[in-house]
Amino acid sequence: MSLTAARRATLAALADSLLPHGGALEPGAADVDVAGQLDSYLDRCAPGTRRTVNLMLTAFNLSSIASRHARPFRLLGAPAREAYVLGCEKSKIRQRRETLIALKALILMFYCSDDRIKPLIGYDGQPYKKVEHDPGVVELKVEQPDQGFFETADVVVVGSGAGGAVAAKELAEAGLKVIVLEEGEHFDRRDFTGPPPERLRRFYRGNGLTFTIGVPTISLPIGRGVGGSTLINSGTCFRPPDFVMEAWGMDTAEFEPLFADVEATLNVEPVAGDIMGANGEVMDRGRRELGYSGGPIRRNARGCHGSGVCAFGCPLDAKLGMHVTYLPLAARAGARIVSGCRVDGLVIENGRAAGVTGSIVDPESGAVHRDARFEVRAPRVVLAAGAVYTPALLQRQRLANSSHQVGRNLRIHPGCGVLGIFDEDLYAWKGVMQSYYVDEKLQDGILVEATYPPPGVGYSAGGVGGKGSDLKDVLARYRQTAAAGLIISDTGTGRIRATPGGGLLITYNLHPDDLRKMLEGIRLTAEIYLAAGAIEVHTQLPGMPAVRKREELDWITEGRWTAADLKLSAYHPMGTCRLGKGPESSVVDQYGRAHDLPGLVIADASMLPGSTYVNPQITIMALAARNARRLAAEMS
Ligand SMILES: Cc1cc2nc3c(=O)[nH]c(=O)nc-3n(C[C@H](O)[C@H](O)[C@H](O)COP(=O)(O)OP(=O)(O)OC[C@H]3O[C@@H](n4cnc5c(N)ncnc54)[C@H](O)[C@@H]3O)c2cc1C
Numbered sequence: 001m002s003l004t005a006a007r008r009a010t011l012a013a014l015a016d017s018l019l020p021h022g023g024a025l026e027p028g029a030a031d032v033d034v035a036g037q038l039d040s041y042l043d044r045c046a047p048g049t050r051r052t053v054n055l056m057l058t059a060f061n062l063s064s065i066a067s068r069h070a071r072p073f074r075l076l077g078a079p080a081r082e083a084y085v086l087g088c089e090k091s092k093i094r095q096r097r098e099t100l101i102a103l104k105a106l107i108l109m110f111y112c113s114d115d116r117i118k119p120l121i122g123y124d125g126q127p128y129k130k131v132e133h134d135p136g137v138v139e140l141k142v143e144q145p146d147q148g149f150f151e152t153a154d155v156v157v158v159g160s161g162a163g164g165a166v167a168a169k170e171l172a173e174a175g176l177k178v179i180v181l182e183e184g185e186h187f188d189r190r191d192f193t194g195p196p197p198e199r200l201r202r203f204y205r206g207n208g209l210t211f212t213i214g215v216p217t218i219s220l221p222i223g224r225g226v227g228g229s230t231l232i233n234s235g236t237c238f239r240p241p242d243f244v245m246e247a248w249g250m251d252t253a254e255f256e257p258l259f260a261d262v263e264a265t266l267n268v269e270p271v272a273g274d275i276m277g278a279n280g281e282v283m284d285r286g287r288r289e290l291g292y293s294g295g296p297i298r299r300n301a302r303g304c305h306g307s308g309v310c311a312f313g314c315p316l317d318a319k320l321g322m323h324v325t326y327l328p329l330a331a332r333a334g335a336r337i338v339s340g341c342r343v344d345g346l347v348i349e350n351g352r353a354a355g356v357t358g359s360i361v362d363p364e365s366g367a368v369h370r371d372a373r374f375e376v377r378a379p380r381v382v383l384a385a386g387a388v389y390t391p392a393l394l395q396r397q398r399l400a401n402s403s404h405q406v407g408r409n410l411r412i413h414p415g416c417g418v419l420g421i422f423d424e425d426l427y428a429w430k431g432v433m434q435s436y437y438v439d440e441k442l443q444d445g446i447l448v449e450a451t452y453p454p455p456g457v458g459y460s461a462g463g464v465g466g467k468g469s470d471l472k473d474v475l476a477r478y479r480q481t482a483a484a485g486l487i488i489s490d491t492g493t494g495r496i497r498a499t500p501g502g503g504l505l506i507t508y509n510l511h512p513d514d515l516r517k518m519l520e521g522i523r524l525t526a527e528i529y530l531a532a533g534a535i536e537v538h539t540q541l542p543g544m545p546a547v548r549k550r551e552e553l554d555w556i557t558e559g560r561w562t563a564a565d566l567k568l569s570a571y572h573p574m575g576t577c578r579l580g581k582g583p584e585s586s587v588v589d590q591y592g593r594a595h596d597l598p599g600l601v602i603a604d605a606s607m608l609p610g611s612t613y614v615n616p617q618i619t620i621m622a623l624a625a626r627n628a629r630r631l632a633a634e635m636s
């Protein structure tokens with residue numbers, strides 16, 4: 001077992017205070033042994049995850065000593081524990097509140113994922129629509145070495161996500177010998193089964209527990225596997241708005257065929273009415289009532305049956321991630337895709353990038369096979385390890401950084417969830433997970449997206465405040481609840497720093513203007529839900545009661561909230577090796593070529609020069625294709 005007896009007792013006491021026996025859903029956390037389930041789950045997680053959860057439990061247990069209760073949490077009687085939990089939720093002491101929120105999210109996820117609780121919520125986990133055409137498994141040949149190796153290629157591509165996969169396909173189709181090195185495991189629809197915690201554990205880096213450090217702490221999940229974050233993303237496909245492209249000095253006409261090509265390869269289409277589900281429909285109703293701009297989201301899917309679990313891997317591979325599109329195309333053109341290979345350095349020869357080195361890792365645990373090293377020599381290196389890991393790789397060798405911008409300018413599109421409760425049954429988890437958008441305030445950097453992950457997870461758990469019977473009441477009304485996430489295009493920026501021993505630090509503080517946008521966005525979402533007929537709207541602002549009338553919307557924007565009051569998550573890290581004209585202020589040129597290191601091209605989210613304002617995968621893919629085509633032309 002991963003937890004000591006004392007920590008497990010703290011967890012059980014907290015779970016019981018939040019979800020006691022009785023009330024609107026009769027079983028309590030103890031009845032379904034949430035503490036035991038979480039403990040044995042941690043046994044299967046990475047050591048870092050176990051450390052984080054242990055640390056949170058210790059911090060939470062001891063935090064009550066400095067309160068009026070003056071004793072460790074697990075030693076308090078039930079009434080005192082409940083009073084302390086309620087106090088924490090509204091506490092101005094950020095660490096106290098954030099630790100509670102993180103532990104509560106884990107407890108809710110395990111509680112709501114339990115087979116005894118799901119039927120009480122009304123969650124049957126069944127798809128919305130019968131599948132008419134089974135899309136079939138796309139067989140992708142992926143090599144998984146178990147010992148070190150030495151190879152040569154024309155181009156070595158590091159990372160197989162949105163950027164790396166597209167680059168690999170373009171380069172291989174140009175006739176170049178391409179090797180793609182990916183740290184994660186190869187999964188497909190046969191693996192995308194099981195409850196959400198298991199899927200977080202397998203398909204997310206750090207088992208889904210990755211955060212930025214700053215005010216507030218922001219959860220920043222990232223995918224890890226052949227296909228990168230496209231394996232577990234929501235499938236939303238926006239082109240960047242023209243005003244963004246123009247601000248970046250990019251010619252929209254030149255990009256038009258690139259976007260069209262990506263969209264054709266990914267079968268990008270608007271969500272059809274028969275798989276939209278009620279979560280999208282209520283947003284449609286509200287936005288029409290208000291006359292706001294929006295519509296069904298365009299997505300990369302074929303044969304989708306609306307099971308609503310896109311962020312946990314699509315059980316049909318109907319969502320067309322890189323593992324069933326660009327990577328098979330790359331392989332067909334001769335590229336080799338190799339998994340379980342963590343690149344940790346670039347080979348530099350005569351001042352040029354000339355290959356990469358790294359270690360073979362256990363694909364599931366990520367543990368390094370210490371004596372199994374590999375080296376791939378190639379006259380061109382394409383880095384596409386994502387906006388967090390690409391800059392860290394360069395920093396470790398102090399490469400390509402005369403601009404001092406490597407790792408800086410991190411943008412993440414901070415986001416938060418809002419819940420609308422209706423007096424009708426919605427079963428909002430039935431249908432496409434992210435289905436409908438409202439872009440009325442996009443120019444101001446606010447984008448609202450109807451998003452409903454499985455009950456008790458992510459945005460669907462985000463707005464749930466309280467404990468005991470209040471919390472159970474909200475859970476019992478899940479079937480009448482709609483959920484939306486709003487993202488803002490950030491003015492502020494954060495930073496990636498590689499730390500000794502192979503670690504890294506992600507720092508990010510919310511900019512005051514981004515706090516304003518976030519509050520505006522929460523207000524906009526609440527307004528849409530009220531216009532759609534919601535009887536109450538739950539924001540995540542600490543201590544704020546549910547909003548029931550339009551007049552109460554001012555509570556959101558006129559309250560004295562600070563950044564520390566927000567509960568945020570973010571899914572779009574970008575900008576940490578930004579492109580630009582020269583080495584004074586940017587890392588790469590407009591084709592991703594490093595200003596300071598010949599032979600190195602960057603082709604992932606790190607090259608973006610700023611916020612995309614919308615979900616970024618299509619922008620990343622189009623830029624990666626452009627970089628790769630230019631590189632192939634240079635090498636021919
Ligand atoms: C839950 C979630 C939902 C999202 N939803 C959407 C959406 O609906 N629409 C949208 O547009 N965007 C969405 N995104 C964001 C989108 O998926 C990313 O912006 C995009 O995938 C980034 O592409 P990338 O190539 O930069 O990195 P990734 O796709 O993350 O790929 C990077 C790859 O590099 C590998 N790697 C890292 N370090 C190394 C190393 N040292 N050696 C070898 N391999 C390495 C990683 O394991 C990973 O597979 C979502 C993201 C998440 C996490």
Ligand code: SF4
Pocket residue numbers: 235301303304305306307308309310311313314315316317318319431432433
């Ligand atoms: S809703 Fe998402 S997970 Fe479900 S079938 Fe469609 S694309 Fe796949």
